[in-house]
Amino acid sequence: MTTSVRTSDGTSLQPAPGSPTPEQAAAALTSARDRGQGFVWVHLEDPGEEDLHGYDEALGVHPLAVEDLVTGRQRPKLERYTGEHGGSLLVSTRPASYDDARSAVETGEVLVVLGDRWVLTVARDDEGVVARARERVALExxxxxxxxxLHALLDVVVDAYVAIAEELEEDVSALETEVFSPDARGEGTTARVYELKREALELLRAVRPLVEPARRLWQQELDLVPAEARVFLRDIADHVVQAAESVEGTDRQLGDVHSAHLAEVGLQQNEDAxxxxxWAALxxxxxxxxxxxGMNFDVMPELEWRFGYPAALLLMVVVCSTLWRAFRRSGWL
Incomplete structure (x- = not known):
């Protein structure tokens, strides 16, 4: 577990040895509220209940939010908690990354609790989302x-969704070209379709539940989200919807590709049959x-005929040639 505490006015809360304490976070928060400017950002990596102890009281985190932070693996959601200093907001997200070599989508978790002049973030396998969000906050x-x-974190997460959705679209387009290639036999295509479908569903489980929370963040007048921030959050909501629609379209396209592949396989098998x-008829x-x-009978027609043998061979050739031409015209050969 790693901890960092930052204030917006540049005040350093990093003690000489070890990590900042909840008391230091509480002191910085009190100072920010007294001055009417600045905020405190506490970040925890994969914390347990003992790691959160003290920070919940120092910042005023609601007990239900603490439970979600400790339990983890939350579905993307937005929760509003009432309490002192206007309560707090909890936003749960599932950051995603894409391994192009394995065409695998991997998801982590970032939870954000937003309060009056403080924000608490908890990350598990976040693929550097919090670090990139910190850079954006510093730049913007x-x-x-x-x-x-909150905006920077959501922006990083949603940008990754859009990029991965585009990667999946490219993989599905390549698979579609392979399926309809005249030289392709489609070996392993079904397995490939199911691999991509699994990855699309994994991404969809992260994106689709976030559509409603993103919409609420910019449409509802939440006291912890100023009007100027809602303008930026509206852009986030648009990108979430875009990513969700893209992944849903990719999932449907995969279903169509699979159906087309099965039809191609059926036609190929019918042609082979x-x-x-x-050839069996010939x-x-x-x-x-x-x-x-070749039957062993003494009395048979043509047995004593001088031209019986060449006539039998000629009959075989004529009948087989006739059948071969008929099969060629019908497309069977």
Whole structure:
């Protein structure tokens, strides 16, 4: 577990040895409220209940929010808690990353609790989301206050959603080209379809639940989210919807590709069966004729005929040639 505490006015809370204490966070928060400017940002990496102890009281985190922070693996959501200093907001997100070599989508978790002049973030396997959000806050300024941290985190998470959705679209397009290629037999295509479908569903489980919280953040007049921040959060909501629609479209396209692949396989199997049947018919004719004249009977027509043998061979050739031409015209050969 790593801890960092930052204030918007540049005051350092990092003690000489070890990590900042909840008491230091409480002192910084009191100072920010007294001055009417600045905020405190506390970040925890994969904390347990004992790691959160003290910070919940120092910042005024609601007990239900503490339970979600400790338990983890929360569905993306937005919760509003009432309490002292206007209560708090909890936003749960599932950051995603894409391993292009394995075409695998991996998700982590970042939870944000926003209060009056403070923000608490908890990350588990966040793939550097919090670090990139910290850079954005530093570059874009601190005019939005603690709500700016929420915006930066959501912006990083949603940008990754959009990028991964585009990667999945490219993979599905490549698979679609492979399926409809005239030279392709489609070996392993079904497995590939299910792999991509699993990854699309993994991303969809992260994106789709976030649509409603993102909409509420900019549409509802929440006292902890200033009006100037809602303008930026509206852009986040648009990108979440865009990513969700893109992934849903990719999932439907995968279903269509799979259906088309199965149809192609069925047609190929039918064509192979017709070829085998045609060649079998060509082999049956001489087999029947040879079988008839190979029976061990003394009294049979044409046995004593001088031209019986060449006539039998000629009959085989004529019948097989006729069948071969008929099968060629019908497309069986």
């Amino acid at each position: 300024g601190l005019e939005l206050g603690a709500a700016g941290v 017709r070829r085998i049947s045609a 082999a049956v004719v001489p087999t029947i004729i040879a079988g008839i004249y």
